[in-house]
């Protein structure tokens with residue numbers, strides 16, 4: 459049987475990184491079946507185009523995964539596929555939280571023939587076998603443990619994802635028209651892939667707005683260090699073979715949740731020569747540890763995503779994230795910046811203690827820290843979270859099924875001390891102030907004296923990150939952004955070019971000094 463796994467387009471990040479679930483399920487599919495992966499972020503298709511593709515390929519089962527944010531789009535694709543007679547199974551966090559909605563048992567249209575609840579590592583082969591026999595059940599749930607809870611995959615052993623041979627062309631971060639030029643310049647920049655890799659699952663912290671503790675559980679499961687390192691070495695080898703660049707996004711929700719284990723993993727990565735440039739999510743409280751930060755730097759860590767949420771301790775207490783202390787944020791970022799590690803700092807507006815002016819107060823604080831990549835969202839009640847339940851019980855949900863009428867940056871409930879419209883304006887203000895051409899130039903200038911690569915990385919990342927809020931999908935939009943930011947871009951190009959010329963001038967001398975002793979020793 460041919461199986462199509464489809465991930466809908468999120469309309470924002472495009473093809474910056476493939477989704478791990480697709481590759482994981484592909485790896486867990488019995489060998490007699492063929493799996494085709496289509497990520498709408500990398501390969502844009504309309505519903506009709508996807509249906510025509512699936513028909514032409516003779517697909518016998520379609521699997522669709524989606525976060526809440528993309529679920530309305532996922533349903534549209536599922537509806538079109540089902541109307542064409544193709545069986546659809548849906549999985550992922552949203553349908554786990556709202557299975558009746560996907561199955562049409564909540565009063566609406568039915569979108570899926572079957573849903574896979576929770577982690578599907580063990581149920582997927584059963585789903586495939588049932589589909590091949592034409593006997594799909596409606597609900598697939600992991601077996602229960604002694605406490606009556608979902609049995610979680612141990613991650614030991616971990617499935618082999620053949621990154622070394624997969625076709626990753628659609629996920630190259632370098633646009634196809636730029637590849638020949640960059641390949642000629644050398645350094646392996648003709649191909650650049652960011653690959654998702656997990657080292658563990660689960661988080662015990664239980665922040666009120668987060669789905670992770672409910673979905674993956676509050677006890678953490680880790681892969682073995684060997685299995686992670688083996689995967690990293692294969693990725694490194696692929697990059698070497700293709701003369702490309704590869705970076706890894708450790709998608710664990712908190713890579714350093716168990717400090718002892720994280721340090722041992724990073725140490726073993728260094729010993730095995732498995733360093734690649736990497737990004738990971740780590741909470742601020744765990745970044746107090748100097749030894750950890752040293753190991754992050756030595757093992758290739760470049761950017762750390764920190765869920766800072768708010769600079770107001772009252773807000774942090776309200777969402778059960780007291781363990782993360784706003785008063786420490788500046789020091790944490792200084793500690794990272796001393797090793798040339800920078801942070802993606804994530805903030806949430808529209809918390810109950812926020813008032814008008816929260817964006818200005820937050821941005822002022824951010825600007826007193828080493829430069830980074832701030833991102834601003836709004837408090838969103840995802841289904842099945844404690845936040846959703848609290849707001850529902852208090853009758854505060856203005857749009858209880860906000861995902862079915864998705865509107866970017868429009869809250870689904872009113873915070874206590876601001877209106878929904880004020881929260882929208884605050885969020886816009888923060889994005890505008892943080893990613894203006896002037897601010898981008900300041901962030902690069904703040905790294906004066908650091909190697910040019912860090913300044914280039916800061917500027918390029920800022921140009922991409924502004925696109926999370928300001929749509930940057932067309933070539934025209936990009937030309938405008940590049941023009942607005944021409945001052946730091948041209949300064950870095952000039953500096954890079956003169957460094958390159960100096961290096962070329964020095965090359966014959968270097969060659970001469972090396973050649974001379976070699977010649978004398980052979981005499």
Ligand code: B12
Pocket residue numbers: 468469470471475476477478479482520521522523524525526527547548549550551552555574576577578579582654656667668669670674709710711835836840841
């Ligand atoms: C990586 C990641 C991202 C990446 C996504 C890019 C990428 N290519 O991966 C980035 C950083 C861009 C991102 C952004 C956001 N993310 Co995110 N992200 C994650 C993260 C950390 C890991 C996802 C992952 O790969 N997990 C590991 C895999 C193995 O798990 P899985 O995807 O759940 O898949 C398993 C099962 O669900 C199931 N399954 C999944 N799909 C399917 C499909 C079928 C057919 C079947 C059978 C089974 C199945 O099988 C898999 C194996 O067991 C998760 C948290 C988490 N730990 O999962 C949050 C998470 C998915 N993100 C979340 C959110 C809210 C967001 C944002 C909306 C945040 C924001 N406010 O901006 C944005 C959305 C941006 C956008 N426009 O897309 C929420 C989603 C909650 C929800 N109910 O939707 C999560 C769960 C985190 C949280 N704090 O709650 N995210």
Ligand code: SF4
Pocket residue numbers: 661662663664665668669670671711712741765
């Ligand atoms: S927000 Fe992060 S720290 Fe809090 S529960 Fe979710 S994954 Fe854990």
